[in-house]
Amino acid sequence: MEQKIKHVVLYSGGASSAYIAKWVVDKYGLENSILFFTDTLWEDEDNLRFMEECASYIGIEITKVVDGRTPEDVFFEDKYLGNARFARCSEELKVRQTLIFIEEVRMSGFEPILYFGIGPHEKHRAESLTKHYEHFPIEPVKCEFPMIDSISEDIKAKIIIENEWGIKLPRMYELGFHHANCKGRCVRGGFHHYANLYLEWPEVYEEQETMEEKFRVQFKMDVSMMKKNGKPYTLKTHRETLLEKMTKEELIKYAKQKDDEGIPCFCSFS
Numbered sequence: 075m076e077q078k079i080k081h082v083v084l085y086s087g088g089a090s091s092a093y094i095a096k097w098v099v100d101k102y103g104l105e106n107s108i109l110f111f112t113d114t115l116w117e118d119e120d121n122l123r124f125m126e127e128c129a130s131y132i133g134i135e136i137t138k139v140v141d142g143r144t145p146e147d148v149f150f151e152d153k154y155l156g157n158a159r160f161a162r163c164s165e166e167l168k169v170r171q172t173l174i175f176i177e178e179v180r181m182s183g184f185e186p187i188l189y190f191g192i193g194p195h196e197k198h199r200a201e202s203l204t205k206h207y208e209h210f211p212i213e214p215v216k217c218e219f220p221m222i223d224s225i226s227e228d229i230k231a232k233i234i235i236e237n238e239w240g241i242k243l244p245r246m247y248e249l250g251f252h253h254a255n256c257k258g259r260c261v262r263g264g265f266h267h268y269a270n271l272y273l274e275w276p277e278v279y280e281e282q283e284t285m286e287e288k289f290r291v292q293f294k295m296d297v298s299m300m301k302k303n304g305k306p307y308t309l310k311t312h313r314e315t316l317l318e319k320m321t322k323e324e325l326i327k328y329a330k331q332k333d334d335e336g337i338p339c340f341c342s343f344s
């Protein structure tokens with residue numbers, strides 16, 4: 075007997091995942107498709123608006139899963155501050171929820187296939203995601219990357235969504251964030267990423283700085299999200315020794331640069 079498939083789009087709030095969501099629904103039908111979103115409760119409200127508007131344009135509801143904790147809750151519970159090298163928030167609030175959902179889909183008699191809005195320029199990420207889902211502590215799950223493997227033309231998802239669908243892109247694109255998850259406060263963010271947060275949303279930078287300082291005091295640990303020369307480098311130090319000393323022009327130039335490694339975060343795709 076042929077296996078029944080559910081086509082599960084990892085719906086992230088980005089333009090590519092919205093584009094792929096429509097592609098999947100058009101190809102496999104509403105009843106066979108799921109837009110799956112794991113909410114960390116830190117997302118920018120305009121990302122949520124964008125996701126809702128795209129889902130409504132496509133004609134499908136978002137399947138949202140919420141752990142109920144924020145990344146900050148996870149750090150304080152674990153007594154471990156997430157950082158560029160290891161972010162348990164992603165494991166707990168995104169990956170674990172995805173794993174549970176995959177099992178639920180299987181329990182309901184379907185085999186899931188996961189779809190990611192990753193373009194040809196991010197092939198390395200597609201490979202690492204495929205490996206990741208092959209080595210889950212459950213049966214391997216098939217991953218598909220239609221923008222790499224199935225769609226031959228060069229897709230300008232942002233232009234299509236704005237011009238053809240008539241939906242305004244999330245404001246974080248305009249504001250120059252290279253990583254639009256968790257309202258620009260991802261613990262994997264680097265020097266330039268956080269400079270952009272300081273420039274565009276200083277109040278969110280302050281919240282993140284306060285969280286980091288609170289963690290350091292409460293657990294009496296010299297830890298930070300970022301490192302410099304192999305040593306802890308806090309957001310407070312980043313602000314006081316660099317960002318506050320720059321002119322507006324210098325800050326804009328610095329903030330718009332990309333951090334070396336980018337942010338190798340599964341959250342961008344889930």
Ligand code: SF4
Nearest residue numbers: 163255256260261341
């Ligand atoms: S985007 Fe960053 S802060 Fe948010 S859950 Fe993922 S790793 Fe954690």
